[in-house]
Amino acid sequence: MTDAPAAYQVLARKYRPATFADLIGQDAMVRTLKNAFEADRIAQAFLLTGIRGTGKTTTARIIAKGMNCIGPDGTGGPTTQPCGVCEPCRAIAESRHVDVLEMDGASQTGVGDIRENVLNSVQYAPSSARYKIYIIDEVHMLSTSAFNALLKTLEEPPAHVKFIFATTEIRKVPVTVLSRCQRFDLRRIEPETMIAHLKGIAGREGAVVADDALAILTRAAEGSVRDALSLMDQAIAHGAGGETGAEEVRAMLGLADRGRVLDLMDLVMQGDAKSALSEIGAQYADGADPLAVLRELAEITHWISVIKISPDAADDPTAGPDERARGRDMADRLAMRSLTRMWQMLLKALEEVAVAPNAMMAAEMAIIRLTHVADLPPPEELVRRLSDAPPAPPAPSGTSGATPSPSPGGGSMQARPVPGGRTGGAAPAVAAASETALARFHAFDQVVELIRANRDAKLLIDVETGLRLVRYVPGRIEFQPAESAPRDLAARLAQRLQTWTGVRWAVSIAGEGGGATIAETRDAESDALRQAAEAHPMMQAVRNAFPKARILGIRTHDEVAAEAAAEALPEVDEEWDPFAEE
Numbered sequence: 094m095t096d097a098p099a100a101y102q103v104l105a106r107k108y109r110p111a112t113f114a115d116l117i118g119q120d121a122m123v124r125t126l127k128n129a130f131e132a133d134r135i136a137q138a139f140l141l142t143g144i145r146g147t148g149k150t151t152t153a154r155i156i157a158k159g160m161n162c163i164g165p166d167g168t169g170g171p172t173t174q175p176c177g178v179c180e181p182c183r184a185i186a187e188s189r190h191v192d193v194l195e196m197d198g199a200s201q202t203g204v205g206d207i208r209e210n211v212l213n214s215v216q217y218a219p220s221s222a223r224y225k226i227y228i229i230d231e232v233h234m235l236s237t238s239a240f241n242a243l244l245k246t247l248e249e250p251p252a253h254v255k256f257i258f259a260t261t262e263i264r265k266v267p268v269t270v271l272s273r274c275q276r277f278d279l280r281r282i283e284p285e286t287m288i289a290h291l292k293g294i295a296g297r298e299g300a301v302v303a304d305d306a307l308a309i310l311t312r313a314a315e316g317s318v319r320d321a322l323s324l325m326d327q328a329i330a331h332g333a334g335g336e337t338g339a340e341e342v343r344a345m346l347g348l349a350d351r352g353r354v355l356d357l358m359d360l361v362m363q364g365d366a367k368s369a370l371s372e373i374g375a376q377y378a379d380g381a382d383p384l385a386v387l388r389e390l391a392e393i394t395h396w397i398s399v400i401k402i403s404p405d406a407a408d409d410p411t412a413g414p415d416e417r418a419r420g421r422d423m424a425d426r427l428a429m430r431s432l433t434r435m436w437q438m439l440l441k442a443l444e445e446v447a448v449a450p451n452a453m454m455a456a457e458m459a460i461i462r463l464t465h466v467a468d469l470p471p472p473e474e475l476v477r478r479l480s481d482a483p484p485a486p487p488a489p490s491g492t493s494g495a496t497p498s499p500s501p502g503g504g505s506m507q508a509r510p511v512p513g514g515r516t517g518g519a520a521p522a523v524a525a526a527s528e529t530a531l532a533r534f535h536a537f538d539q540v541v542e543l544i545r546a547n548r549d550a551k552l553l554i555d556v557e558t559g560l561r562l563v564r565y566v567p568g569r570i571e572f573q574p575a576e577s578a579p580r581d582l583a584a585r586l587a588q589r590l591q592t593w594t595g596v597r598w599a600v601s602i603a604g605e606g607g608g609a610t611i612a613e614t615r616d617a618e619s620d621a622l623r624q625a626a627e628a629h630p631m632m633q634a635v636r637n638a639f640p641k642a643r644i645l646g647i648r649t650h651d652e653v654a655a656e657a658a659a660e661a662l663p664e665v666d667e668e669w670d671p672f673a674e675e
């Protein structure tokens with residue numbers, strides 16, 4: 094680098110903060126440091142952590158300057174407002190101060206590096222400054238033995254020594270080191286702060302950058318000032334003297350036009366495949382990268398999902414007023430289920446588009462798939478439509494008159510009184526005393542329920558699979574045994590029923606005339622439901638879109654409703670605000 098006036102200095106370097114006042118978005122840390130300096134309680138070691146570009150090394154240098162600054166007149170003490178003009182301040186700013194040693198933990202990871210750079214010199218007094226300061230960047234990269242060597246000094250550091258560590262991965266720093274440092278978490282810069290910062294610098298540079306362009310730069314920088322400034326540097330160069338607009342910045346970053354992607358999202362969610370295809374085609378013709386469009390779709394899907402949970406998210410300063418309104422509107426209209434489904438499909442589509450020989454074709458296929466799925470009603474709605482549809486074809490196996498017929502679309506066997514059951518023609522008269530005890534067993538179903546209630550699993554299975562009911566009246570069961578039926582089924586059933594009801598039951602075996610077993614009926618019902626589902630136009634639409642789709646399970650509307658009720662969160666006190674500060 095040269096000091097010649099003609100030399101261009103990149104913005105990130107030119108506007109690198111020189112004092113705590115220049116640090117943007119880190120107010121909490123600055124306040125704490127100020128208090129410590131004023132109380133003359135400067136920690137022995139600092140640990141600065143945060144994502145890349147939040148100013149960790151810059152902050153480390155400012156702290157070093159503050160500790161060693163002697164003021165313009167050479168008589169000042171440690172300060173949070175380093176003067177920037179005294180010899181120590183200038184030497185530190187230029188990384189040439191003999192008592193301020195900077196070490197890169199990423200490249201100097203071994204115990205030998207620590208010994209050479211730190212341990213060998215740590216006991217000597219600083220040659221010119223107040224403190225000897227060791228700045229170790231990316232400290233988490235040090236080897237275990239290097240950490241151990243460092244630890245001895247950290248435990249009992251000489252009074253003239255200070256350490257400043259910086260790291261992007263705090264979890265990799267041993268707790269023994271953590272516990273000996275004052276820790277500062279450098280935060281991502283909030284979008285509002287970043288936009289204002291960029292605007293200020295653009296103004297000082299005499300460059301005109303449109304507000305929506307600044308918003309796009311801010312979004313792309315993801316909270317890193319350094320990245321934001323580098324991007325703005327390029328953007329201004331792209332603008333070549335005139336105003337730098339959103340379009341140039343988007344082109345520079347390879348981003349899709351958010352407004353148009355919102356249009357596309359609308360069409361997809363309406364299930365309008367034709368219009369969605371022509372929209373993405375138009376964007377492609379205008380130079381949009383298909384991958385960027387899908388990525389933007391995914392980002393919007395995420396954003397809208399978050400707005401559904403917390404409506405404040407719509408006030409994203411990197412989104413224009415029009416986008417915010419549309420985001421809110423979509424959050425109102427779209428079901429969370431559709432959004433999560435869309436998200437999953439987009440993740441998959443992004444992979445496909447990235448590896449497809451023709452990205453646009455892959456993107457178009459993804460859009461077609463998305464429109465099909467977005468258009469599908471949620472499963473509970475699908476089942477409701479199925480229930481309203483004409484009843485399924487009758488189950489293949491016949492059912493005896495006494496067995497309740499399967500209800501179309503219904504899930505479980507329903508207990509239903511059999512009309513005239515109690516006065517069945519062939520049944521002998523039942524004693525009056527028994528009549529009361531048997532009153533609650535109108536139908537054979539209730540007998541099965543009794544077995545279930547008494548938890549006799551073996552009997553239950555034998556009855557469900559081995560018993561073909563021929564005739565039933567309360568107190569009297571006639572059945573034809575299925576092949577699998579155990580020989581003692583009749584005797585065992587009679588004995589148990591007598592025990593449980595206190596009334597004698599006549600259980601007899603017939604050679605023919607039995608209906609389907611309960612298990613067979615149940616299977617037939619689920620087959621019928623499955624057939625109805627398979628035959629339903631919605632399922633056929635699914636088939637067309639996903640030829641390999643299989644029905645894995647069918648849940649009736651009642652089941653879904655019951656499940657939803659069980660999962661519903663308890664109501665929360667209205668006053669409770671999860672985002673309130675404590």
Ligand SMILES: [Zn+2]
Nearest residue numbers: 162176179182
């Ligand atoms: Zn100074």
